[in-house]
Every structure is written in C-alpha cells, then in structure tokens.
Amino acid sequence: MTIPKNHKPALGVCYYPEHWPEAMWGDDATRMVAMGLSWVRIGEFAWSRIEPQPSEFRWDWLDRAIQTLGDAGLKIIMSTPTATPPRWMVDRYPDMVAWDRHGRPRGFGSRRHYDFSHAEYREECVRITTILGERYGRNPHVHAWQLDNEYGCHDTTLSYSPVARAAFQDWLRDKYKSVAALNDRWGNVFWSMDYQRFDQIELPNLTVTEPNPAHAMDFRRFASSQVVAFNAAQEAALRPLTDAPLLHNYMGRVTDFDHFAVGANLDIATWDSYPLGFLEDRSDRDVDFKRDHRRCGDPDFQAFHHDLYRAVGKGRWWVMEQQPGPVNWAPHNPEPAPGMVRLWALEAIAHGAEVVCFFRWRQAPFAQEQNHAGLLRPDGKLSEGGDEVAALANELAGLPNLSIKAARTAIVFDYASQWAWEVQPQDAQFDYFRLVYDLYCGLRRAGHSVDILPPTTTDFGDRDRIFIPGLFAWPQALRAAVYGFSGEVVMGPRTGSRTDDFKFPMTLPPGLAGLKVTAVETLRADAHVTLQDGGMIQIWRERIESTWDVVEADLDGRSVRLSNGHLIYWAGWPDAAALDRWLGGTASDARHRETVSGATSIDYMTASFSVSP
Amino acid sequence: MTIPKNHKPALGVCYYPEHWPEAMWGDDATRMVAMGLSWVRIGEFAWSRIEPQPSEFRWDWLDRAIQTLGDAGLKIIMSTPTATPPRWMVDRYPDMVAWDRHGRPRGFGSRRHYDFSHAEYREECVRITTILGERYGRNPHVHAWQLDNEYGCHDTTLSYSPVARAAFQDWLRDKYKSVAALNDRWGNVFWSMDYQRFDQIELPNLTVTEPNPAHAMDFRRFASSQVVAFNAAQEAALRPLTDAPLLHNYMGRVTDFDHFAVGANLDIATWDSYPLGFLEDRSDRDVDFKRDHRRCGDPDFQAFHHDLYRAVGKGRWWVMEQQPGPVNWAPHNPEPAPGMVRLWALEAIAHGAEVVCFFRWRQAPFAQEQNHAGLLRPDGKLSEGGDEVAALANELAGLPNLSIKAARTAIVFDYASQWAWEVQPQDAQFDYFRLVYDLYCGLRRAGHSVDILPPTTTDFGDRDRIFIPGLFAWPQALRAAVYGFSGEVVMGPRTGSRTDDFKFPMTLPPGLAGLKVTAVETLRADAHVTLQDGGMIQIWRERIESTWDVVEADLDGRSVRLSNGHLIYWAGWPDAAALDRWLGGTASDARHRETVSGATSIDYMTASFSVSP
Amino acid sequence: MTIPKNHKPALGVCYYPEHWPEAMWGDDATRMVAMGLSWVRIGEFAWSRIEPQPSEFRWDWLDRAIQTLGDAGLKIIMSTPTATPPRWMVDRYPDMVAWDRHGRPRGFGSRRHYDFSHAEYREECVRITTILGERYGRNPHVHAWQLDNEYGCHDTTLSYSPVARAAFQDWLRDKYKSVAALNDRWGNVFWSMDYQRFDQIELPNLTVTEPNPAHAMDFRRFASSQVVAFNAAQEAALRPLTDAPLLHNYMGRVTDFDHFAVGANLDIATWDSYPLGFLEDRSDRDVDFKRDHRRCGDPDFQAFHHDLYRAVGKGRWWVMEQQPGPVNWAPHNPEPAPGMVRLWALEAIAHGAEVVCFFRWRQAPFAQEQNHAGLLRPDGKLSEGGDEVAALANELAGLPNLSIKAARTAIVFDYASQWAWEVQPQDAQFDYFRLVYDLYCGLRRAGHSVDILPPTTTDFGDRDRIFIPGLFAWPQALRAAVYGFSGEVVMGPRTGSRTDDFKFPMTLPPGLAGLKVTAVETLRADAHVTLQDGGMIQIWRERIESTWDVVEADLDGRSVRLSNGHLIYWAGWPDAAALDRWLGGTASDARHRETVSGATSIDYMTASFSVSP
Ligand SMILES: [Zn+2]
Ligand SMILES: [Zn+2]
Numbered sequence A, B, C: 001m002t003i004p005k006n007h008k009p010a011l012g013v014c015y016y017p018e019h020w021p022e023a024m025w026g027d028d029a030t031r032m033v034a035m036g037l038s039w040v041r042i043g044e045f046a047w048s049r050i051e052p053q054p055s056e057f058r059w060d061w062l063d064r065a066i067q068t069l070g071d072a073g074l075k076i077i078m079s080t081p082t083a084t085p086p087r088w089m090v091d092r093y094p095d096m097v098a099w100d101r102h103g104r105p106r107g108f109g110s111r112r113h114y115d116f117s118h119a120e121y122r123e124e125c126v127r128i129t130t131i132l133g134e135r136y137g138r139n140p141h142v143h144a145w146q147l148d149n150e151y152g153c154h155d156t157t158l159s160y161s162p163v164a165r166a167a168f169q170d171w172l173r174d175k176y177k178s179v180a181a182l183n184d185r186w187g188n189v190f191w192s193m194d195y196q197r198f199d200q201i202e203l204p205n206l207t208v209t210e211p212n213p214a215h216a217m218d219f220r221r222f223a224s225s226q227v228v229a230f231n232a233a234q235e236a237a238l239r240p241l242t243d244a245p246l247l248h249n250y251m252g253r254v255t256d257f258d259h260f261a262v263g264a265n266l267d268i269a270t271w272d273s274y275p276l277g278f279l280e281d282r283s284d285r286d287v288d289f290k291r292d293h294r295r296c297g298d299p300d301f302q303a304f305h306h307d308l309y310r311a312v313g314k315g316r317w318w319v320m321e322q323q324p325g326p327v328n329w330a331p332h333n334p335e336p337a338p339g340m341v342r343l344w345a346l347e348a349i350a351h352g353a354e355v356v357c358f359f360r361w362r363q364a365p366f367a368q369e370q371n372h373a374g375l376l377r378p379d380g381k382l383s384e385g386g387d388e389v390a391a392l393a394n395e396l397a398g399l400p401n402l403s404i405k406a407a408r409t410a411i412v413f414d415y416a417s418q419w420a421w422e423v424q425p426q427d428a429q430f431d432y433f434r435l436v437y438d439l440y441c442g443l444r445r446a447g448h449s450v451d452i453l454p455p456t457t458t459d460f461g462d463r464d465r466i467f468i469p470g471l472f473a474w475p476q477a478l479r480a481a482v483y484g485f486s487g488e489v490v491m492g493p494r495t496g497s498r499t500d501d502f503k504f505p506m507t508l509p510p511g512l513a514g515l516k517v518t519a520v521e522t523l524r525a526d527a528h529v530t531l532q533d534g535g536m537i538q539i540w541r542e543r544i545e546s547t548w549d550v551v552e553a554d555l556d557g558r559s560v561r562l563s564n565g566h567l568i569y570w571a572g573w574p575d576a577a578a579l580d581r582w583l584g585g586t587a588s589d590a591r592h593r594e595t596v597s598g599a600t601s602i603d604y605m606t607a608s609f610s611v612s613p
C-alpha cells in the first residue's frame, strides 16, 4: 500500500438497503449516480438480517442489493456488521457486554454492546468477517471494506466487566512477568498496595480514593490494546480474501484508544465528521463561539481531525460520514447555514480527502435516528443538503487531480498522553487534547498548514518546526529525532514529565540537558498569570532551573519561554493572545465568519492543508 | 355519576387519628367543625396500625375515630392505605419494590415502596380494600373514598425491576401478538435490534446509547397502563361495597401516567396543591420570577392543574391537600404571604372545586414531615394558615351555589405526547408540558378562561378556539373533530409529527392536507429567531412546504404562522412576547403582583375559570 | 495526662523510609536535624512491608530505620498502619470493605478500604497494634504513637454494607431493647413504617423518598460510635505497652464522627492542615474570596480547626501534616505565596500547637501523590517550602516557652447537630458547620480569640460570652450550665429545636422559659430579609412568641434578637454585615490581605489565640 501521488476527489453516500423495500433500490441507485456520487457504503448494521438465527444466513437480499448498486455504476464499501451483534449473540454470551465504571452491564437495545476483551465474541466477529470475505471479497463491485463502525463511540473502549478484569490480569502478567516487578514499577509500597498474585489486581474503578496512576495508566494501555487486537483479528481474517483496501471510520475527539496503532493494520483512515453536532456536544469553545458558529461549526475542529486522520491513514484518508443537515443527537440541532454542506466537503478535500461520503441517503422514518437529515427527505425529495451535494458533484467534476504535500509545521499527537493526564490532571481544567488543539488553532490563525505526527516518529524530515506539547513520556527514538532535527522544536509545558512507569524522571522533567522543571502549580480559571507583552499563562505553570536562554519571563521574573539552539521550551500553557504573539497569529476569526455568511467563497480554507493541481 | 349542575363549596382537612392520643380526638373534631370544616380525610397511611401482622386486624381505634369524627358532624373521606405497605408485606414479597433506572431496588423505610406491576401486591391491595369496604362501605359517616395516595409521586411510576420486565414482555405479547410484528413496527432492523422471542426484550434502561424510541415509548405506555390497572383493581373491589364517590389525589406536574385513563374509573378527581413548594421544586420559571413569587407561588401553575383535573374528573374535582404554610420538602420553604392561604382556596373554588381540604390538621412532631405546617401548630394553637382558613370558612358560608360553565377556549393535553418527547426531545430544552404551559399562560395573560381536553375528545362543542400544540400522534377521532369543528383550531409546532408506532408519517407531518413539515431545527437558548413584529421563535423551528396562506413569516422569509380556513398552524415555539402578540395578551404579570400585595382582592382570579351564582 | 503548663514549640516531618533506598536514610536524618526538625513520623502506611504475608514479619528494615532516625537525634512518632490493610487482608475478609450509599463495595487499590463495623478486621488491627507495641512500645526513640491515619477521610465513616447493617441492628437492639420502643420513639406510625423485628431495619439509603429522620440520625450516631470503638480498641491494646502519648491526625472539615468522643481516649489531638487544598475543595467561601486567597488560604479555616482540635485534645494539640507547597488533590493546586509556609506554622503555634510537622520530607516520584510537594524536591534539593522551614526553625529556636490561656469567648460545637441538620436541612443551603463557622469568622473580625467547647460542657468558667448556635437537642447538663452561667449566652437560630429522639419538643423550641419558636421559614439565596440598621437575615428565619425583651426587630416587625437577663436569642441566620454589627467586627479582611503580601509580619494572628511568654 503506497500513498497515492495524486487522486481525483470523489463523493459517496451511506445506504441501508435493508431499511427500504427492494422496489426502491434501483431508483435510489440511479439517482445516486445521477447526482454524481460514485461510492456507496452498506452493511455495517445488518447482522440480524444477514444471519437472523445462528448459522442461518440470508444472502439473497444482500446479493441483489450489491448487484443493483454495482450495476448502476457505484463502487461499494462493504462493512463487517460487528458493531451491532444480534440479540441471539447476547443470549449465547451473556457476559459479552461491557460494564460501565459504576459496575453496571450495558445491555442490548442500541449498539456497540460488546466488550473488546471478550474472546468468544471476537471469534464470532472473525467468523462473520470470514464468511463475508469469502462471499464478497472478490466481488467486482466491492471496492473497499469497512471493519466494524466507530470504535469507542458512546464511551465503549473502557469496560469494567469481569471479562475485562481477567484479560487485564493476563495483560499485566505478560508485561511484568513477576508480581514483584509490577509492585516495584508501580510503586505499590506507597499505600501498602503490594500484590502477591496477579489475580488480586482489580480494575481501577470503585476504589475508595484515586488508584495508583501507574495502575490506571496500564488499564488505559490495556483497553487500547484490546481495540487494536479486535480490529487486527478482523483484518487478518479479511486480508487473504480481498485485494480491496481495508478501512475503519473513526469519530471526532475519541481518544480512548491509539488510532495510530489501529491504523497500522489498515489501508485508509476515514472519519465521521459532524461539524454542528460536535460543536454542541464535545467542543471546549466558549458559549459565544458556539452561538456564533452554531450553523457552520468550528472550522478548526474538522481541520484538526482531517490532519490527524491523514496521519493515521499514512497519507490516505476519507470522510466516511459527512453531516448533510440537522442531526438528532446533540443537545441542540440547528440547520447548517446555506452552503455549509458544500464547504465542509471542500474543506476535507483541501486537506487531502480522497472521498467524502454523506450520511445518509434518505432520512429514516423509524428508530433512533429518525430526526437525522439525509440527502433525501423521508418523502424522497432532495433535502437542502442534497441540493448542495448535487451542485458540488458538478463542481468537482471540473477539478484536476490533487496531490498531498507535507506541511512545513507539525505537531506530535500522542494518545498515551491523553490517558496519562486524564489519570493525573493535577488541575480540573487540564486536558491534553485541549492543549494540543489550542496550539493547532494558534497555528491556523497564523496561517500555517499543519501535519500531525505519531509519537513513533523517528525523523522530522525537512520541516521547519515541530511542536511536542504535553508529552507524557519520551520514546527514546522521538527524543533522538528532536536532537537530530535541523529545524526548531518547541516543547512544553509538561513534556517528558514522566517515565513510562508513570514516575518522575530521576533528573526531573523534561529530560532535556540543561533544563529542569523543579515545581509545577496549576491556576484557577480566574487567576491567570499576565505577561508583560500581552496574553497570559493559564491552567499550568512550571518553575524552571536552567542554563538555557530566557526568551521571555513573566512579571514575577520567572521564565516562560527558553531556548537552547534549535530547542525551545514553554514553561506554561499560553492563552490565545500569548499564542498569537508567539506564533504570529492574528487572534481574529474574522476570516471564518466572513465565509460563513458568504458561503460560496473558499477563503474558509486558505490556511488549510494546501491543494495543488 | 353526572356532573353536578351546581354546588356549594366546602372546606376540609387531612387528619391522622393514629398519630395522636385518643383523648385528643374529640376536641380536635369539635374544633374542626367550629372552624367551619365539613370534610375530613383519614386512613391513607395507616395500614401498619390496621393490620399490624398479616391478617391480624385492629379495628377498635379506627371504629372509634370514625365514630368520633362523624358524631361531631364531619363527613369522612376514607382512604385505602396501599401507598404504604407494612414492613411484613415486603418480607413476604421481597421483589415487590420498584427498581430505579440505575437498577437499584428502592427499599422500605419511607413510602410508595411498591412496583405497580407486582401481581401479588396488587392482590393484597384488593384484599385490604375489600376488607375496608366491607367494614366501612356503608358507614353513614363515610362520604367518599380515596384510593391509594399520590400515584407516581417520588418518581414511582417507572420501575426497572425484573417484575416489571416480565410484565412488560406480557404487555408486548398482548399488543403485537408476534415478535415479527414488533420488529417491523419498532423498526428493529435499524441497528440489528431484531428479537426472536418476546422474553429477550429488556427494559429500555442501561443500554449503551439511547434505545429505540418505539421501545422506550411502549415502555412508557406499559408503565402508565400498570397504574391504571392498579387503580382499577381497587375500584372494582370497592364499587359494590359503597355508594360513596371514589377518588384519587393526583400531584402537580406528574405526567408519567395517563390521568385521564385513571380518572375514567373514578368519580371525582382531586389534587394536592402546594404552590410554594411546586414553584421551588418543579417550575420552569426563571430565577427572577421565582424570587418575586416565592411567597405567593405561580398563580397559573395552580390554575392549569385546576383546569386539568376538572377535565380528569369529568367536571367534578376537589383540592385534597392545600398548602397551609411552609412545607418541608422543597429546596427553600418560605412562609406564604399573608392572605395567600385564603386566596389559593378561592382560586380553586373559582375554577370549580367542590371541596378544598387542607393538609394537615396539626403539625406532626415526629417523622419525615415535622417541618410541614398544619392548621394547628404542634402545641395546638392555630397557625397563621389556620387563622386564614377559619376566616375563609366564614366568608364562604355567605356564598350562593356555584356552577361550572364551559370555557370558550380549550387546549388538548395528551400524556402520551409528554412521554414521546421525553423519549425523543431533539433538543435538551424541549418539554411538552412546558410547551402547553407556555400557551396556557399566554391565554391567561390575554384574559381567557381555558378548558383542558383529553386527546380522546371527539367533539369540541360550540367553543371559539381549540389549541393542539405538540401532539405526538393523531387519534383518528381527534383529527376528525378538527376538520368537523366550526371554530378555530391552532396546531403546531410538532403536532401530528409521528405515527402511533413512533415513525414519521409517510406523507410528512403534521398530517393536514396541503401542509408539510419538511425539516426541523432546534435552537440554542442564546439563538432565537427574531420576528419582525416582535417576539421570537425559540427551541423548535420547522421548515414548511404548503399551499396554506402565510399569516406571518420570519426575517428569513420562512413561514411562521399559516392558515387554511379555520385551521391555523404554528411552525415554531413562540416566546412570551410573540405569544402575546398572537393571542392579544399583555405580557405583563402586574395583575398578579398587585393581588399578592393586596391579598384580599380576588382580582387574582379575574382571568380564571368563571364563577357564576 | 495533664495539660502542659508551658511548652516550647517544635517542628517535625513525615517520612517514609520504605520509599527510599536504605543508603539514603542516614543522610536524610542528618539533614532533618540540621534543618532544625526534632520529630519524625513514620510507619502509617507500611503494613504490606511489615507483614508482607499473614504472620510473616519483616522487622529488619524498620528496626534499622528507627535506629538511624533516633541515633540522629530525632524523636519518632510511630504509627499503626491500619489505614492501609494489605491486599491479603481483603482476600481473607472480602466483606471488610465499606459500601457507598449507592450500594457499591469500595474496593482495594488506594487506602481506607475498610468498614469500621467489621469485627474481624478490627481484631486484626488490635493484633498488629499489639505486635508493634510489644516491639517498639518501650523503644527510647519512640516518643509518640499515632493510631491509624485520618479517620473519615474520603467519606469513609458511613458505610452501607451488609456488615454495617448487621452492626446497626445490634446497636439499635442495645439502645431500644424492644422494637415497640423503637417504633414509638422514631414515630414509625407516620407512614406505616412500624417494624416487627430489629432484623427488618435496613440502612437509610436507597429508600423511595427520604427515610425517617430519627432512623437516619441513629444511623449517623451508630457510624460515629463505630469509629470511636475502632480507635478505642487500638488504644486499649497499646496503652499497657507504652508510656508515650497516643494521638490521631484528624482532617479539616470532617464531621461524620464525634471527634470529642474519639479524643477522649487519646492524649493529644493532631490534624492535617492544607490551607490551599482545603480552600479549593471544602470551603464555602465565594469565588472572589477563593481567587484572592488562592495562595494564602482562608486564615480563619486553619484558626477554627486549631481551636477545635485544642478542645478535642483537652488542651494538647499538634499539626501532624502541614502543607509545604502545592498539593496534588485539589481541583486547582497553586503554589503558596512566599512566606506562607512559615506563616501557617506560626499561626498554629500562636493557637497553641506544641509541634508542627510538615508533610512530607521528599516529594515521592511514584504513586498517587507524586505531584505533592515536600521539603525536598524529588532530586533531593530543598524546595521553596523547605527553605522557609529551615529559616523558621532558626527563628523558633529563639522563642521562650509558651503557655495557653483560656479565651474570653467560646462556641459550643456539636457533631450531632451537624448530622441532624444534614438529615433534615429544611433548606438546601443549611449547614451546621457553615453556621458555626460564619459566627467564628465574625468573632475573629471583631478581634476575639475563641475557645471551642464540646456539648458535654457542664461549666463555662469565668468566660465573658458563650455561643450555642444551631444546637440539635439540649444535653440536660449543658442547659443547666447555660442557666448557671454569669456571662452572656447567645443561642439560636435553630438551637434546642429537637428532642434526642428527633421530635419537636412538646412546648416548642428552643426549650428556654418564656420563648417559643412557633414557625420557621427558609429563604432563597436571592431573598434575604433586610434589617433596618444594616445587614440581613439569610437562609433561616424564625417566628417568635415571647416574653423576652426585643433587642432588634426586622422591617416586618418580627423579632430578630431577644434578651432575657444574660440570655440572648437570635431568631435567624445573620449575614456578615449583620454579624459585624452585632459583634462589633469590621467586616473587612484588610488585615489578612496585608499580611499575605508582607509575609513576614505576624499581624496575621493578632486576633488568634493569645501567645504568652
Ligand atoms: Zn455514525
Ligand atoms: Zn401529599
């Protein structure tokens, strides 16, 4: 699998033949093609209709659906249906469901009702994947495969079930070999937390006060590894049965598992982009921002994920589900401003998306998502979003092939750091994603395109500048890359502040010669540290002992920015004003607003990943 | 049972002979009569003193209490004690308690510790009701019977117990006959939620993400039906044993069961009116309103329930518990302003109440409600509220008989719509009760008396105007009544937007010829849609395709109000200013304030249900 | 044990030899002594290293640690390690853990994972205490013993386990003898809550609505008694084995058990004072106060606890853990302002502390508290706090011996009242600690030193003025002391408002001749009652019938303050402005702020308990 040198962006749609009378399929397919769509995703929730009873299969309808769609000229993304195990599966394995952190089983009746650690369910997934691969792996209409759907959505990565506990104990046995080693590396002496046997180790929920952070961190690593293994099992089953690329559709701001590790086994990364829903249900933006952007979304939120998943996909990425109108699941569900459905798709394409699929074809008249808009209304007429997609398809037809260039600036994003600082925030406001995202937005305001890099990066190439904020623990190779790089490397705050075992480094953080973080304080939201030249330090502030040059000090005379050759260290979390001063940004989002009202301009993306003909 | 052509309002009180030494009963009864009270309710929490051990009865004290009260000239409302099963009952049926939505049994130690679905407990209730009926059904002092107490109070309608699950499965079996029919009508294909057998269907709590709305809606219907059946069982047992009217005391803003359906089996509806407590613990009013009305309550809140329960009682209704002073159970428990206890009673009478009983006679010096005021203080002196009641009784003595006239304006109130939009709010702010109540308050500001009508209404009579806001699904007869009516019918927003099976209607909502709601968006609290002529659309806004006349459009040119002959449709949720413009209200509550400070005027009620001599 | 006539304040530190290589111990000890520290506390979390397997002991390291520290000249506070039972203990007694109020066991993996009611675990604690006492009770380096650590921390006093339920039933059997007596004294007739047998009585959690307050109150008394008994068991085991004083380290604002009752069996009270952490995580101060004091803490909060624990210790008290820099456990963890570590220690000494120990020696590089500052940084250099302590030791060396004088003013503080008003707040804002603390701060602003007195006080001595706010129920001897006192006694609001059985007194509160509280109302936060001469009544307001003199009435003409000879009654909760007017305070905290910026002055303490040479 190689990164394509150039590609022609295409559009697609998510479709559920099992939801509609067969008589409608042909017309639907014809209309899709007429609208300019070339891809169609099917099958990801259809297990109960493919295998209504154990080992009793219904292939007829699916065979005909594939035939109908394919014959119309559509390329099919076939999916494994493992995100929605049928009811009979839960009867067979009552312990297959995940448990929440309060110790309650999360039952059947919606979706994602499985524990990633459940070995028999994983085997069932391999079985259905194999059967599907054998049937459709070489089908000429099937041009890609999606494995499962939205891993981790609805907080499903972490399970506190007995099944997860047993698997966690195995994972620990494998990692530490002896319980004495575990006691030592976790520092269990601290509160007499020493174990005598691995089978004594509980999951880190429902303890009296907080558990050992080393314990909690290993649980987070374990949980991520279970997602990776679950996905890898399907990949291994399917790979020999097809030549089509394998992919998964990730979500926005789901950080409970290491997407780079899952992506390592797949060919393309895709994600499900819901700009308005995400603004309402998972954005840290303030209330004014949310009000002003309620119909266009936070442009940087999409941009960040586009750049992130381009990295997860090793250069190849799609949008698998693009919001086409109001959704049903956010606290408030407004309509997009006119033109936004088109603009979101163009933003993705500008960041290098090969395909943008819309979710979904026709609004469903039943079940959980009946208020989720589609390209068609329930009565079959085009929705407002459908109108825009039809026009967009036309517009894209005239575009030349596009290729992807590396950005001059990159940020290292590390899922383990997210877990570490959730385990040990030290301030109720501290969040790794937010720290990285603040920086990302600052770089965008300053007009930079940004690449995201995994913490396994060993070489930064010929870029100008690398940022490594808030890194939990240094991978040896990454630190080598920092020292070997010719461009600028900006680190801190909190970078390299722990060892892999969740201990303080013996020589104090951040593990860079000539610089020590001797103490840390965290700051109330109403008590920032003002900087002489503008802006403030918020949330996190370090005390430095150093031989480096002081680039900037605060009014207390304490170092805020330091440099040593190509290395730069930030000893606190800058607010937007400080960040703009440091990065040369404008601290204004006038550009974004202008576009939203205009809605035909693509100024929206001028600071986005560059599009070249 | 016919609606009385006219009645003379009377007062009463709730009394607990089992709480006081028998030596006090006679004097208490004498004082009640002297104060002008004619009714006394007893017995609703006395099971453990009537039957201290299974089948071991203590009648002596109750016989003498009834004799003493009756001999003093009081009419007794006897109650079944089924809201407080004795401890030995829970020993006998440990699974009789309800479970909360987190899956925790709700134990013995307060009250209402039973699951409406528990068959054996229901039989025990029939048994004790029968025994009480046999003993006192023809007692000349017993002039009415209350069944149980405050159904649904303390969130007890919905239970997630194994007992409830089994009963729900039976209910589904009975409704759908085949599991295939259920799968089809629920749309279980959506996420492979198909069932093979009814006994696989869990209650809709503790799912990973939201359950199928059709599943949740059926659970709500089931739960309501259990309350209806529980009450009907007692009614059936008691009816042959007495000629006295049967009644129940409902609560304020309890909407978990269909009060019309419970009321169908009873002769009189009563409710427990706590204006100050309800303002603090269940009102949507804003903080300024709550502060300004903290000593008088929200006048419309009582008025709405008076009108609602008049409908539930098919014209006959009482206040069974009227707040007499500070209560104990709200977050803040202020004293009523001087005169309010009298004024609340007059407000009820103006809405047609036949009897107003106060809760309670003497403040209890022990157990849960020891800070709840009574007409007497614990030391036996009259409280401030007691003083007002004594004066009021005098005042009422001079009143002529009253009769009830139908209001020119009516609102259809549908409990199922409350459940539906709790299941599928589409916006965190959406609440059916609030939508209806906003309208009710607007009509009151505009000077209208209002009747509440059930969704089973088949004929609107000779009224001027009917409102049907937010109706979940059309009963066929109600839609026929709309088309057959000669007055104005105002519908929307969200009216008729689903089928009974919780699906989109094939032809799009609202199911009125020539009008389609093609899309819906919901609005943040800080992002209303301003209307040119004043006021705003909030929370809910629809997109209309229609051949109707546009009465008003918003600044985007989208229809807000439309008309077609006598039919009117509102395509959004108006705020108070828009509502006042549309209904001719004043958007001022000066009238209410004035009355509260004056406290002797009955201007308070000028817009209330009319009182005629 | 007698109260020392005078003492020379000393400093100490908490140390964990088990956390560090033995090679470091000697140098650590030498540095402690060089820094001027004379006390070192060890061992309170070391059970798993003392007894790694049941009955398999490792004494070598502990023997040598004691020897090393003692030889360096340090006085050792030896601790029983019972706050952190080893994992094998939980294997042996799986039912030894407490259950939270939701019914979930609180598992192994942090600390305090035991139920105070678990008989076998209590025996295990007696066993390890005895073994430690036998080994080190006469060791010349061991100068004090700490039993367990921070009873009640992490909400561990109240357990809802089956073990606790059985123990509670035994406790009730013992208190009431017959279930009929319990039914009568609890008023179980109220909602048919009568019991037939003690074993039917559940713990008062998970009831449908609130349980009987008498039930809840007895549970609170029971829970407190279990802490007292747990501590007494260790004390009884240790007493014959040592002549050193026994002590415990209490926490800030932990009120779930009666500290006076625990303290009755001990020789010295100590507490763990974290001014910045407590300001952020358990202070009722408003957001402006918290921002302004974020680096110095709320000075009165420490002062109150100093005075409280001086009473608990019958005159003898220490600070066992003093915050030395940022901590790790509050929502925000700022650095102390320069000078505060010294000033906090001086404040304690000014209130009579004999010893101030700092927590901890060296910042731990592993486990839960790795972000908790010590006197040393992880790399062994002095932290900012360490610097201040070294200077302070020097400063203290020049101080003469100090002695403690009784204050002219005292407040009666009653843990049972805290429980009672948690059980029955009557207003969401009502909190007994806050009521007492508001008064305490008012007295401090007015320049008074304050003694805290237990409710068992029988004689107020020759003081000027006694305050008894919010007392739940009168102990007979305390009421006698009130009448027998020659100085002024200020009571109310809510004082004496219940009997021991949680009933209204027959003659109405407060149980003082000539004065009756006839009604109570509670007030929203936005609806105070303004007083003509300044200030307001907030939260709680009483209606009085009285022959006493009215000192002050509100604008409604209702009595606010009354007097009868030396007795004064307050009929409401005064805000700070009213309190300052009544007490002569300044309502300004300028003094505190001034000191914080200066940081070398001891003006901070001028209103503190007096220090005399
Ligand atoms: Zn999706
Ligand atoms: Zn009631």
Ligand SMILES: [Zn+2]
Binding pocket: C150, C272, C321
């Ligand atoms: Zn501590």
